[in-house]
Amino acid sequence: MCRLALKSADTPFSPYEILTAMEAMQEGYDGSGLGLLLRGVGFTDFNYRPDQVILSGIAHTEAALQRLNSLMGARGYELKYDHAMEVDSSLIEARDRFKYLIRVYKVPNRDGLSRDQFEDQLMQTRLALRKDGEEHGGDLTVFSFWPDVIMIKEVGWPLQIGNGLGLNDDRIKARVIMAQGRQNTNYGINLYACHPFFIQGISTMTNGENTAFVPIKEWLIGKNIPGYTGYQSDSEVFTHILHYVTRKLHLPLAAYKHVITPLKTEELDVHPQGDFLKGLRTSCRRLIIDGPNAVIATLDDETCMLVMDHKKMRPATVGGKPGVWAIASEMCGIEAIVPDRDTSLDFQPMREHTVIIPPDRKELVIWSQSDPFTLPQAA
Amino acid sequence: MVSVRSIYTTPSSLTYSDLPWIIQHREDRCTLCGRCTSVCPVQAIYLTYRRQRMPKLDILQKKRGNEYRHFVGIRQRTNIEKKCIGCGMCSMVCPNEAIGPVPNSNEQRALFHLNQKGEAWKRGGRRNMPGRTTLDRIVFDRISMLTDPALDAGRHEFNLNTILGRILPPEEYIRRHTAGEWIPPTREIFPFVIGSMSFGALSPNMWLGLLQGVAYCNEVLGIPVVMATGEGGCPPWVLKSPFLKYIILQIASGYFGWDEIIRAIPEMQCDPAAIEIKYGQGAKPGDGGLLMWFKVSKLIARLRGVPEGVDLPSPPVHQTLYSIEESVMKMIQTMSMAFGFRVPVYPKISGSTSAKSVLNNLVRNPYAGGMLIDGIDGGTGAAYNVSMDATGHPIASCLRECYLDLVAQGRQNEIPLFAAGGIGKNGNVTQNGMALIMLGASGVHIGKYIMQATGGCLGNEMGRCNVCNIGICPKGITSQNEKLFRRLDPDDVAQRVADVFMSIRTEMKKIMAPLGRSQSLPIGMSDALGINDADAAKRLQIKYIC
Numbered sequence: 056m057c058r059l060a061l062k063s064a065d066t067p068f069s070p071y072e073i074l075t076a077m078e079a080m081q082e083g084y085d086g087s088g089l090g091l092l093l094r095g096v097g098f099t100d101f102n103y104r105p106d107q108v109i110l111s112g113i114a115h116t117e118a119a120l121q122r123l124n125s126l127m128g129a130r131g132y133e134l135k136y137d138h139a140m141e142v143d144s145s146l147i148e149a150r151d152r153f154k155y156l157i158r159v160y161k162v163p164n165r166d167g168l169s170r171d172q173f174e175d176q177l178m179q180t181r182l183a184l185r186k187d188g189e190e191h192g193g194d195l196t197v198f199s200f201w202p203d204v205i206m207i208k209e210v211g212w213p214l215q216i217g218n219g220l221g222l223n224d225d226r227i228k229a230r231v232i233m234a235q236g237r238q239n240t241n242y243g244i245n246l247y248a249c250h251p252f253f254i255q256g257i258s259t260m261t262n263g264e265n266t267a268f269v270p271i272k273e274w275l276i277g278k279n280i281p282g283y284t285g286y287q288s289d290s291e292v293f294t295h296i297l298h299y300v301t302r303k304l305h306l307p308l309a310a311y312k313h314v315i316t317p318l319k320t321e322e323l324d325v326h327p328q329g330d331f332l333k334g335l336r337t338s339c340r341r342l343i344i345d346g347p348n349a350v351i352a353t354l355d356d357e358t359c360m361l362v363m364d365h366k367k368m369r370p371a372t373v374g375g376k377p378g379v380w381a382i383a384s385e386m387c388g389i390e391a392i393v394p395d396r397d398t399s400l401d402f403q404p405m406r407e408h409t410v411i412i413p414p415d416r417k418e419l420v421i422w423s424q425s426d427p428f429t430l431p432q433a434a
Numbered sequence: 435m436v437s438v439r440s441i442y443t444t445p446s447s448l449t450y451s452d453l454p455w456i457i458q459h460r461e462d463r464c465t466l467c468g469r470c471t472s473v474c475p476v477q478a479i480y481l482t483y484r485r486q487r488m489p490k491l492d493i494l495q496k497k498r499g500n501e502y503r504h505f506v507g508i509r510q511r512t513n514i515e516k517k518c519i520g521c522g523m524c525s526m527v528c529p530n531e532a533i534g535p536v537p538n539s540n541e542q543r544a545l546f547h548l549n550q551k552g553e554a555w556k557r558g559g560r561r562n563m564p565g566r567t568t569l570d571r572i573v574f575d576r577i578s579m580l581t582d583p584a585l586d587a588g589r590h591e592f593n594l595n596t597i598l599g600r601i602l603p604p605e606e607y608i609r610r611h612t613a614g615e616w617i618p619p620t621r622e623i624f625p626f627v628i629g630s631m632s633f634g635a636l637s638p639n640m641w642l643g644l645l646q647g648v649a650y651c652n653e654v655l656g657i658p659v660v661m662a663t664g665e666g667g668c669p670p671w672v673l674k675s676p677f678l679k680y681i682i683l684q685i686a687s688g689y690f691g692w693d694e695i696i697r698a699i700p701e702m703q704c705d706p707a708a709i710e711i712k713y714g715q716g717a718k719p720g721d722g723g724l725l726m727w728f729k730v731s732k733l734i735a736r737l738r739g740v741p742e743g744v745d746l747p748s749p750p751v752h753q754t755l756y757s758i759e760e761s762v763m764k765m766i767q768t769m770s771m772a773f774g775f776r777v778p779v780y781p782k783i784s785g786s787t788s789a790k791s792v793l794n795n796l797v798r799n800p801y802a803g804g805m806l807i808d809g810i811d812g813g814t815g816a817a818y819n820v821s822m823d824a825t826g827h828p829i830a831s832c833l834r835e836c837y838l839d840l841v842a843q844g845r846q847n848e849i850p851l852f853a854a855g856g857i858g859k860n861g862n863v864t865q866n867g868m869a870l871i872m873l874g875a876s877g878v879h880i881g882k883y884i885m886q887a888t889g890g891c892l893g894n895e896m897g898r899c900n901v902c903n904i905g906i907c908p909k910g911i912t913s914q915n916e917k918l919f920r921r922l923d924p925d926d927v928a929q930r931v932a933d934v935f936m937s938i939r940t941e942m943k944k945i946m947a948p949l950g951r952s953q954s955l956p957i958g959m960s961d962a963l964g965i966n967d968a969d970a971a972k973r974l975q976i977k978y979i980c
């Protein structure tokens with residue numbers, strides 16, 4: 056089972072803090088890898104502006120780095136900052152790591168581009184880099200290319216990776232950090248199969264196994280939406296479904312739960328929006344997830360979300376206090392991240408809940424699937 | 435030696451050992467009650483006096499002579515039309531287990547003489563090819579409980595239902611919902627549908643029993659089973675009853691029964707579950723429905739608007755069929771309109787290498803509510819043997835090909851595919867059905883299995899019985915002769931319908947639980963399938979296992 060930890064705080068903090076918290080959850084865990092996503096980032100060596108775009112990934116060879124440079128240059132991206140990690144390669148299992156990439160680019164003139172077009176351009180750049188790496192024996196791995204997002208993925212024990220990459224030097228801080236502590240050991244190890252997954256500002260990580268993976272994947276691929284590729288992990292579809300629901304269907308966030316784990320007909324019969332939701336359930340039938348899953352998501356505006364599978368087969372807890380909140384797969388993870396909170400207010404969502412940590416971080420918002428939600432399109 | 439010419443023999447003269455079934459009669463047990471001869475649907479056996487010569491030689495008196503023993507015994511007829519069909523009703527009624535048919539394991543010379551008077555052999559049943567089917571060999575091998583918390587088939591909640599009807603892509607659904615436009619009707623149904631068997635092919639008691647059972651499944655057990663009529667309409671009392679919502683009405687090329695249906699529309703209390711337009715049937719592709727004169731009783735004649743006692747062969751194609759595109763468009767839209775666009779309308783076609791072209795037309799028809807493909811192993815009440823045995827396409831690869839075609843277009847959720855033809859042929863109804871569902875079917879239709887499981891149909895794929903066509907069904911399932919269908923109590927049939935669907939429901943959970951599936955029917959979950967045949971695995975795009 057994966058170990059998941061998320062911290063969202065008004066005051067930026069070091070990713071190393073999350074890694075130490077994950078140590079609390081080490082029991083029964085294979086410690087095979089680390090995936091990190093940071094939002095609301097700041098560098099001590101560089102004054103980052105949120106209109107700049109951050110590229111995260113790994114160049115496994117020098118040739119790959121050169122190709123990356125020329126590809127980015129050809130697309131008009133100007134390198135503003137190249138974060139040099141203090142790498143201690145003796146602590147890193149993998150040998151083929153030429154350079155860990157955390158690079159800030161200034162985007163070319165975007166006059167005349169709509170927001171959607173601009174965001175598509177960023178994604179296409181990421182996909183082009185990924186394709187380039189795949190065409191060269193996997194010598195270039197790109198996790199994200201987006202404003203205000205840093206992603207790090209590596210194989211090994213999370214804390215040891217943190218030490219190996221010098222994440223304890225406090226040169227990077229963030230307001231929201233998602234961390235996941237496992238490679239996809241159910242199948243062959245592939246960095247792209249490591250959570251969190253990312254597409255256009257939306258990211259999710261999951262503790263579980265999506266047994267409905269193949270039919271969902273086939274449907275998503277059939278939509279021919281750029282970026283709906285990869286699927287080295289069965290959990291990647293959670294990210295793409297969230298992207299599809301919010302960015303393509305333009306439904307509110309509360310609809311996500313109704314798509315992945317819809318209510319039964321008897322429950323929808325008495326739901327104020329039952330008629331709409333029944334139709335939505337039918338239309339999105341191929342997106343119904345299955346198996347034990349706790350899905351943790353973060354969005355561009357630093358909203359954090361936690362939802363469970365329909366049978367609540369996986370654990371997950373949320374707890375904290377105004378200004379700092381944590382979501383973790385184990386209660387001891389919450390304890391390690393926010394020790395000085397009122398534990399009686401910790402919340403373990405059930406099958407019908409969507410837990411939201413809003414960007415203002417004042418209090419948790421908990422939606423139930425049986426509640427109506429704002430649906431301007433269908434009003 | 436007796437001269438050969440004095441023995442009366444014709445080319446079609448046969449002896450009992452030439453027949454497919456040989457009656458074994460134990461004279462020592464027979465009480466001569468005569469039940470076997472009176473129950474035999476084909477008069478294959480008869481009571482007869484027999485004389486046995488007992489040679490007598492009295493040596494001392496140097497006399498030779500004979501004595502004759504007379505006895506009453508059972509004899510098997512050897513003429514073709516009265517050959518034993520192996521139904522075994524004689525053994526069923528015999529109080530002393532003195533009689534029964536035994537399959538002839540040697541050659542069956544009768545096969546060469548079935549075409550008497552130039553009539554090609556017609557029969558009921560399905561393709562007579564016994565043995566395990568491709569579906570039987572598929573196993574569900576992706577056991578998720580090794581990596582996940584296990585689901586409990588007995589305690590957890592499972593969503594087993596499927597959707598029948600056209601499903602809009604999500605973007606279009608939201609757009610139409612917002613604009614208040616028409617959204618195609620859908621039905622949430624149990625994925626095992628009682629396949630189309632006409633009121634005419636089935637006896638009134640069988641039909642009533644099925645309907646009672648279906649109503650019980652829906653209203654008491656909470657299993658939303660629907661059943662399809664074949665061609666030939668529906669009794670008026672059903673059309674005007676609240677049970678109509680459990681019924682898929684079929685319209686086929688003979689349009690039999692549709693006068694009654696159209697006239698009943700204003701008086702319908704509810705809409706039917708769906709309308710099925712039959713373009714083809716797996717058992718006899720390219721052939722229309724056939725109700726032989728034996729079964730056109732007074733009631734059937736009235737329902738179908740025809741004279742009594744005449745053969746009712748439906749044309750092979752619909753009158754509108756100059757092209758499939760035109761026919762599908764006209765008929766689907768006409769039927770949709772007749773029911774106020776509130777009822778899903780879908781075509782049923784026979785399995786064929788050309789099934790994909792029909793499917794691609796349906797994809798572009800916004801009113802098409804699904805597609806049912808009937809494979810070569812589908813049953814029928816009456817057809818030419820050559821059609822049944824040699825014409826058609828097995829369901830597994832046909833369905834899979836169509837599903838993958840939809841997947842390639844990203845439209846697999848829009849047109850639900852239903853599969854039929856040989857599901858449960860060897861009794862493995864749930865396993866067969868779930869294999870097809872994981873290959874991409876939204877549900878399956880079962881007809882012959884239902885007759886066997888709920889009516890006690892005696893037919894099999896080794897030529898047993900197979901006389902549905904001539905109205906002499908010894909169990910009263912496919913007969914319009916009340917002396918025969920009186921044997922079948924509708925309440926017993928209804929009970930068996932409930933038994934069957936309760937057990938299918940349990941078995942579905944037993945299949946889905948180890949796969950970690952409970953939230954939705956695992957349509958297209960091909961990663962869970964394996965087969966120990968490399969060629970079949972390659973064709974179906976599933977795993978080869980051994």
